[in-house]
Amino acid sequence: MSAALTAAPGAPGATDPAGPEVLHVESQVAQLRLEDPGRKGPEASEENVASSAQSRAVPADAGPSLTRSVPPLAQAALSVPASPPDYLQVHLQEPAGQEERQESVPSADPVFQVPISKAVQLTTNDAVKTTLLMELDISKTDFSYQPGDAFNIICPNSDSEVQSLLQRLQLTDKREHRVLLEIKADTKKRGVQNSSFFVFSVTNGFPST
Structure with a gap:
C-alpha cells in the first residue's frame, strides 16, 4: 500500500490495478491537510473573523492602562480610601x-x-x-x-x-x-x-x- 502511494502514475513497474483509486485517496488526504481539522463550515469562518478583529482592537503585548486591566490587579479586590476631611x-x-x-x-x-x-x-x-x-x-x-x-x-x-x-x-x-x-x-x-x-x-x- 505504501509503495503504491509513493509511485508516480505511469511509472515503470507500477502494476497495481488499484492505482487510480489509491491516487484518489491520496489527493483527498492532501486536501484534508490544507484545511483546519475539525473546524470547517461557516461557524469556523465567523469565529476566525471575530478573532482577527479582536486581535486588531487589543494588541497582544498591550500593557495595563486606564481602560484595560491585567492580572493580578484585575483579579484583586480593590477599595478606594475615603477623602480626607476639609481643613x-x-x-x-x-x-x-x-x-x-x-x-x-x-x-x-x-x-x-x-x-x-x-x-x-x-x-x-x-x-x-x-x-x-x-x-x-x-x-x-x-x-x-x-x-x-x-x-x-x-x-x-x-x-x-x-x-x-x-x-x-x-x-x-x-x-x-x-x-x-x-x-x-x-x-x-x-x-x-x-x-x-x-x-x-x-x-x-x-x-x-
Whole structure:
C-alpha cells in the first residue's frame, strides 16, 4: 500500500490495478491537510473573523492602562480610601492696589529678582527627581549674605497652565483677586492645629506655587 502511494502514475513497474483509486485517496488526504481539522463550515469562518478583529482592537503585548486591566490587579479586590476631611477655608479678596501688586508673592523676607547665569542638569533624564546646578548673578543686588546661606527660589507657573486652572475652577474673571487660605478652627487633621504658616495670601498668578 505504501509503495503504491509513493509511485508516480505511469511509472515503470507500477502494476497495481488499484492505482487510480489509491491516487484518489491520496489527493483527498492532501486536501484534508490544507484545511483546519475539525473546524470547517461557516461557524469556523465567523469565529476566525471575530478573532482577527479582536486581535486588531487589543494588541497582544498591550500593557495595563486606564481602560484595560491585567492580572493580578484585575483579579484583586480593590477599595478606594475615603477623602480626607476639609481643613482649609478659601476666601477671595478684592484685587490689591498697584503697589501691592508689584510684590507678586508674599514673603517674610525681602524678595529679590536676579538673573540665572548658568544652569546645568546633574541627573539623567530618567531620574525620579531632577537636580540642577544653578549660578545666580547677584553682582548688581545689594543684600548681605554669608557662605552657607540658603536661597528660596520662587518660580512663576506657566501662564497657559494658570489660565487652564482658572477656567476649570470658573474663576477667570477673578484672576487678579487675592486668595486667602485659612485653617479651620475645628479641624481634626493631624499636624496642622498649631501650624500658622498655612495662613497666607497669594495672587492668582502664582496658584499652587
